[in-house]
Amino acid sequence: MEVIIFENESLVAKRAASMLADLLSIKPSxxxxxxxxxxxxKTYQELIKKFxxxxxxxxxxxxxxxxxxxGLKSDNKQSYQYFMREQLFDFIDIQLDNTHFPICLNAKENQQVAENYEAIINAKMGIxxxxxxxxxxxxxxxxxxxxxLASRTRLKTLTRSTIEVNSRLFEAGETQPTMAMTMGIGTIMDANHILLIATGEGKAEAVRNAIEGAISASCPASILQMHPHVTVLLDKNSASLLQNTAYYQRVAEQVKELN
Ligand SMILES: N[C@@H]1[C@@H](O)[C@H](O)[C@@H](COP(=O)(O)O)O[C@@H]1O
Known part of the structure; x- marks a missing residue:
């Protein structure tokens, strides 16, 4: 796991966007x-600039x-499909047919949606x-x-705390869903390279548990310690509870010298 700590969130976004753009220059598809x-x-904004x-x-x-x-249709402002169009897809040359979401309008169909999502990812030879x-x-x-920690795409009930934290994004009168379809942890772990970004003090505890805590289903992100190619980009605030920052900095300097 490579942990890189930046002075602020803008630098995190710039590096994340550069990493994505570098991949696309090697592999346009x-x-x-x-x-x-x-x-x-912010990372999406940097990608739009690059585009x-x-x-x-x-x-x-x-x-x-x-x-x-x-239960949210693509024209619902709270859907993640809407979010992606508003934050990225509408401003770049991506073909919307090539964008995928685990869309489940009827919770009873969750199993079919999940199986189908896994199958399309496999058909594309993975992420x-x-x-x-x-x-x-x-x-x-x-x-x-x-x-x-081995889960695949499926229906998940959201925790009270997630619902509360995300409620800031919902306007009065909007119904906030309490269930979501999500790639499983095993699905995420199948990706060739994982790029985790975190910013702000509010994430410091989760970041510490994920990077330096024991691997445990109590902190799902901690499984990333088992992945052979993970890059973690943090700002100073989200990294504030980490113990080994001096080591991460030395590694980052040496990697820079080698490149
Ligand atoms: N499902 C999403 C996650 O993918 C996201 O990482 C998390 C943190 O969101 P934020 O970046 O707003 O803190 O929120 C949601 O619950």
Missing amino acids: AVLGLATGSTPI NNGEVSFKDVSTFNLDEYV DLQLLGIGHNGHIGFNEPSSS
Whole structure:
């Protein structure tokens, strides 16, 4: 696991966008795993800048989003499909047919949706790079604490704390879903490269548990310690509870020298 700590969230976003763009310059038809939430918004803005400058094209890219709320149609402002169009897809040359979400309008159909999602990912030969945020409770995607560390795409009931934290994004009168379809932890772990980004003090505890804590379903992100190729990009605030920062910094300096 490579942990890189930056002075601020803008630098985290710039590095994350560069890593994604570097992959696309080597493999223009890459399969990207994408995340929602407020953390990746700045990264998407950086990608849009790169697209406008002609540095990157998404013409042949396929994407798989980590998760989607159950029951929300794509024109619902709270759906992750809407979020992705508003934050990224509408501003780049991606073909919407190549973007995928685990859409489940009727919870009773969850199993079929899950199997189908896994099958399409497999048909694309898997995910080259999976972008991840992290929840305050250590969740990745919507894999809440106690999720099986080997889980595949499935229906998840959201925890009270996740519902409360995400309620800030819902306006009065909007119904907030309490269930979501999410890639499983095993699905995420199948990606070739995982890029976790976290910013802000509110994430410090989850980041510490994920990187330096014991591997446990109590902090789903801690399973990333078992993945052979994970890059973690943090700002100073989200890294504030880490013990081994001096070591991470030395590694980052040496990697820079080698390149
Ligand atoms: N399902 C998403 C996650 O994929 C995301 O990582 C998390 C953190 O979001 P934020 O970046 O807004 O803190 O929120 C949601 O629950």
